[in-house]
Each structure stands twice: as C-alpha cells, then as structure tokens.
Amino acid sequence: MSEFKVNKTIEEINEKIKNREAVIVNAEEMIDIVNKKGIIEAAKSVDVVTTGTFGIMCSSGALINFGHTKPKIKAAKVWLNDVEAYGAVAAVDAYIGASAVKRNDPLNAVHPGRFEYGGGHVIEDLISGKKIHLVAQGYGTDCYPSKEIEMDITVNDLKEATLLNPRNAYQNYSVAINTTDKTIYTYMGVLKPHMANATYSSAGQLSPLMNDPFYLTVGIGSRIFLAGGEGYVIYHGTQHNPNEERNKRGVPKTGAGALAVIGDMKQMSEKYIKGASILGYGVSLSVGIGVPIPILNEEMAFFTSVKDEEIDAYIFDYGYDYPRKIDNNYGLTNYKQLREGFITVGAKKIPTTPLSSYFMAVKIAEELKKRISEGKFYLTKPSASLPLSKDYKPMKYPKNYL
Amino acid sequence: MISKKIILRFPKENSNKPFTSTLSRQYNLTFNIMSAEIFPRQEGRLIIELSGDDRDFEQGIDYLKENGVSIQFIEESITIDYNKCYHCGFCLPVCPTNALLIEDRNTMKVELHKEECIACGYCVKVCPVKAIELSEFA
Numbered sequence: 329m330s331e332f333k334v335n336k337t338i339e340e341i342n343e344k345i346k347n348r349e350a351v352i353v354n355a356e357e358m359i360d361i362v363n364k365k366g367i368i369e370a371a372k373s374v375d376v377v378t379t380g381t382f383g384i385m386c387s388s389g390a391l392i393n394f395g396h397t398k399p400k401i402k403a404a405k406v407w408l409n410d411v412e413a414y415g416a417v418a419a420v421d422a423y424i425g426a427s428a429v430k431r432n433d434p435l436n437a438v439h440p441g442r443f444e445y446g447g448g449h450v451i452e453d454l455i456s457g458k459k460i461h462l463v464a465q466g467y468g469t470d471c472y473p474s475k476e477i478e479m480d481i482t483v484n485d486l487k488e489a490t491l492l493n494p495r496n497a498y499q500n501y502s503v504a505i506n507t508t509d510k511t512i513y514t515y516m517g518v519l520k521p522h523m524a525n526a527t528y529s530s531a532g533q534l535s536p537l538m539n540d541p542f543y544l545t546v547g548i549g550s551r552i553f554l555a556g557g558e559g560y561v562i563y564h565g566t567q568h569n570p571n572e573e574r575n576k577r578g579v580p581k582t583g584a585g586a587l588a589v590i591g592d593m594k595q596m597s598e599k600y601i602k603g604a605s606i607l608g609y610g611v612s613l614s615v616g617i618g619v620p621i622p623i624l625n626e627e628m629a630f631f632t633s634v635k636d637e638e639i640d641a642y643i644f645d646y647g648y649d650y651p652r653k654i655d656n657n658y659g660l661t662n663y664k665q666l667r668e669g670f671i672t673v674g675a676k677k678i679p680t681t682p683l684s685s686y687f688m689a690v691k692i693a694e695e696l697k698k699r700i701s702e703g704k705f706y707l708t709k710p711s712a713s714l715p716l717s718k719d720y721k722p723m724k725y726p727k728n729y730l
Numbered sequence: 731m732i733s734k735k736i737i738l739r740f741p742k743e744n745s746n747k748p749f750t751s752t753l754s755r756q757y758n759l760t761f762n763i764m765s766a767e768i769f770p771r772q773e774g775r776l777i778i779e780l781s782g783d784d785r786d787f788e789q790g791i792d793y794l795k796e797n798g799v800s801i802q803f804i805e806e807s808i809t810i811d812y813n814k815c816y817h818c819g820f821c822l823p824v825c826p827t828n829a830l831l832i833e834d835r836n837t838m839k840v841e842l843h844k845e846e847c848i849a850c851g852y853c854v855k856v857c858p859v860k861a862i863e864l865s866e867f868a
C-alpha cells in the first residue's frame with residue numbers, strides 16, 4: 329500500500345510524452361497550480377516540472393580525446409590556446425579544468441587581476457566551434473615516438489569532447505557580505521566594505537535541487553538539459569551534503585546537495601555556457617542546467633511548489649570569517665528578500681544583487697519544457713540514488729501544510 | 731531643456747583655459763563635475779553633466795569644439811552586448827549611479843540606463859563575459 333494518493337511511474341509519464349499528452353510546467357508555474365488546486369489535484373494533472381539554473385560553477389571541465397597523430401605521441405603535457413590541460417590521462421586524452429589560467433597570466437600581480445582567458449573560455453570556444461591551438465609534449469617511447477605536436481582543432485575534429493563537471497547545480501548557497509573596511513574581490517563578486525552590499529548565487533524557486541530537496545527523483549542516470557544538449561547526472565557532486573540543516577519545507581538553508589554531470593559538447597550551444605573572468609579571483613565557467621522533475625505523487629507536487637520566500641539562506645562574511653574558516657554567520661534571509669533587493673543584518677539594510685542568472689534559468693526551464701512537450705526529451709529512471717538525507721520520511725514535510 | 735553627461739578632453743596647450751566658466755557665463759549652461767583629471771601642461775579629462783536650453787547647449791558644444799576640446803557623449807560610448815550578457819548581475823554592485831540595474835524583479839533582467847552612466851568603467855572590468863564596452867576615443 330502506497331503512502332500516497334497519487335501514484336505515477338516514469339514509464340507512464342514517458343508514454344504520455346510519446347503520445348503528446350503529458351502536462352509539463354515550469355517550477356514557477358507550479359507554484360500557482362498547487363496554490364489553486366492543492367497538491368493532490370496538482371499531482372494528478374501535472375506530469376513534469378522543469379527547473380533551471382545558469383550560474384558560475386567552478387567545479388567544471390572538459391575531457392577531450394584528440395586522436396592519434398602520425399607519428400604517435402603519448403602526450404604528458406597539453407595546452408589548448410595556451411591554457412594547460414591535464415595530460416597524464418592517456419596518450420591523447422586530456423582534461424581541461426574550467427579554472428585553469430593562461431600561461432604567463434599576470435594573475436593577481438596587479439590586484440585585482442583580470443584573468444582574461446582560461447579553461448572556461450577554451451570550453452566555450454570549443455562549443456561555439458572556434459579553432460583552438462593545441463600543443464602537446466611527450467617524452468617519446470618506442471610505441472609513441474613523437475615528442476611534440478602542434479595543431480589547430482575544432483570540436484568536430486575531436487574524437488570525443490565531453491563536459492565532465494564534478495560539482496554543479498548546488499542545492500542552495502551562501503549569501504555573501506564583507507564586514508572589513510576594504511573592498512574584496514571574490515568568487516561571490518565585488519563585496520564593498522562595511523556590509524555595503526550582499527550577493528547571492530542561486531535561482532531559488534527555479535533551481536533544480538530546491539524542487540527535489542530530498543533527491544527522490546533526481547539520481548544517478550537522470551537525463552538533464554546540460555548547456556543546450558542532453559546530459560546526465562552521473563554521481564553526487566563533490567561536497568554533496570544531504571544532512572545540512574533544513575527548514576520546515578525540507579529545503580536546506582545553505583549549500584547542501586550537488587550534482588556531478590556529464591554531456592557531449594558537440595550537442596551544446598554557447599548560448600547556455602560561458603567562460604567567465606572573475607575580477608581578482610580567476611577563470612571559471614557559467615553552466616546552464618535544467619532538470620525535469622517527474623510528479624510521481626502529491627509529495628513531489630508539494631516539493632516542486634516551493635517559492636522563494638520558503639527558501640532560506642545563511643549570510644556569511646567573506647571579508648573576515650570565510651578566508652579564516654571561522655564558523656560564524658550573520659543570520660538568515662530568504663530568496664524573496666534577496667530577489668526584491670534588500671536584506672537586513674542587525675539594524676542595517678543591505679542592497680542585494682544576484683550572481684546566478686534567474687533570467688536565463690527561466691529560459692532554460694522553458695526550453696526543456698518545450699523539448700519534452702515536442703517529444704524530443706524523455707525522462708529516465710535513476711539507476712541509483714544520491715546519498716540521501718536522514719531527515720526524510722514519506723509525507724513528513726507536506727503534512728506540516730495540510 | 732537638454733541635459734547630457736559628457737567626457738571632455740583638453741589638449742595640453744589649452745588645459746588651463748577657463749572653459750567651464752565661459753560655458754556658464756556666455757551660454758547659460760549649468761554643469762555638474764563628476765570627475766576631473768586636470769594638471770597644468772598635460773592633457774586634461776573632465777566628466778561633466780551639462781544642462782541648458784537646446785540652442786545654448788549646441789552653441790556651448792560648438793564653442794568647446796572650436797577650442798580644440800574633444801567631446802564624447804557618454805550615452806554614445808557605452809554599449810552592452812545582449813548576445814553576450816546573460817543577466818548574471820556581477821556588474822550591479824560596482825555601478826555608482828545605478829545606470830545598471832534590475833527594474834523588473836519578475837524577469838530579473840539586467841538593464842542599462844545610458845543617461846545615468848558616468849563612464850567610470852568599473853562594470854567593464856567586473857563583467858565576467860565582457861559584455862560591456864566603453865569606447866575610449868582617440
């Protein structure tokens with residue numbers, strides 16, 4: 329006997345998608361539907377809720393295989409447009425990290441450094457079909473005699489070009505302020521002294537794991553929208569921590585779950601992935617991700633109806649505490665306040681600005697919705713779960729609201 | 731009535747001439763200096779907001795040009811490339827005048843109000859995808 333009143337399977341939903349009968353809405357639209365119909369009726373009528381996020385995700389990179397040259401080389405060191413990729417994978421495999429910087433980059437010698445070009449940009453350039461200059465060095469072996477090769481390549485010349493990101497789509501994230509008396513340049517953007525501004529980095533109610541806070545449908549093998557192509561969740565993201573403090577809605581109050589994802593770069597579009605130069609910090613990559621959440625029961629209808637004011641986030645000081653790893657916070661706020669533009673810390677009203685693009689998150693959720701509606705994208709059933717939270721019991725969280 | 735933010739550049743020889751007082755006395759223009767880099771016998775750069783009647787404004791601008799001052803309207807020199815901009819918001823905290831801002835909190839679209847820009851250039855450095863350009867003319 330199921331704990332739920334509505335019970336659907338992925339197979340049934342896929343069948344509906346095939347017959348163009350599936351009802352697909354984005355996570356913003358789901359809020360209203362549940363509000364009007366309640367979770368049971370909403371679960372009966374909606375089959376899939378699409379989510380989206382498009383922000384800087386440092387833990388990203390690309391695995392490339394450039395094919396054998398004549399004579400062959402066992403590449404030990406590889407550079408792409410003068411940005412070093414990790415070459416000690418196999419003879420002609422290399423992994424370029426999003427945050428790798430260009431050879432001879434002045435870094436922060438003149439602070440704040442500009443970090444004009446790096447791994448994130450190489451990845452974007454590959455995806456947009458641009459020519460990339462590849463240099464590889466080896467030490468020469470009987471089977472791989474060549475010691476250095478140089479060539480121009482595009483993504484289409486590569487045997488494989490795979491985006492392989494160890495940690496993306498963080499479930500929630502910190503809100504950053506700076507209590508010191510100097511401006512600081514961080515991966516959370518420019519933070520002015522004396523708490524003059526605050527930044528945040530999540531699409532809130534649209535963000536994938538905010539809509540499946542206990543990873544009940546998103547798991548290993550989930551098919552996702554990755555930078556314009558089809559990708560997959562392959563594992564939990566590094567630092568995935570399902571046991572963070574959660575609110576009454578079951579949503580963690582700071583970075584908790586995360587996804588490791590993979591996808592074919594040849595399918596991707598530069599519209600949904602961008603190399604990023606972060607002033608004073610370094611190079612990174614902005615990645616557009618959309619995750620479809622199947623509405624298998626009324627509990628998933630409940631979870632996907634979460635709204636910005638029901639998602640809390642802790643405020644942290646990036647000027648003093650964060651670099652010293654001091655465990656301290658400046659209270660909680662929520663995404664409604666963050667999005668409206670002000671939070672209060674003590675008696676101080678602080679203007680807030682985003683770092684993750686809500687505008688593009690909506691576009692991604694819409695694009696995914698369109699692809700599913702047109703029968704171009706089907707859901708998959710995960711082959712294994714991500715590490716789960718001890719906090720979860722069926723219907724425990726919706727009960728607070730019934 | 732017209733009001734515009736302008737970058738003025740003075741040649742070395744003229745950097746000591748009292749251009750601004752002439753603008754106000756002869757052309758009835760009011761101005762608000764937003765940034766000034768003027769040193770004796772060096773090329774000077776002044777960012778002002780100039781306001782007055784349309785005719786006076788035109789004549790004042792002509793007067794400056796005749797005296798070898800090069801003029802650049804900030805509105806015409808700042809551009810945001812919406813093919814690159816993805817509305818992340820990194821540029822927002824550094825803009826001193828809120829020329830860059832999110833007006834619509836539903837869409838969270840980042841917009842540029844060129845008439846508010848004072849050509850400080852901070853956003854150009856901060857934008858992670860180099861979507862903003864501020865043309866520095868010769």
Ligand code: SF4
Binds near residue numbers: 810860
């Ligand atoms: S920082 Fe650049 S990409 Fe981001 S909103 Fe501003 S102009 Fe657009």
Ligand code: SF4
Binds near residue numbers: 825828852853
């Ligand atoms: S240059 Fe950029 S940061 Fe400076 S005022 Fe203009 S828009 Fe704002």
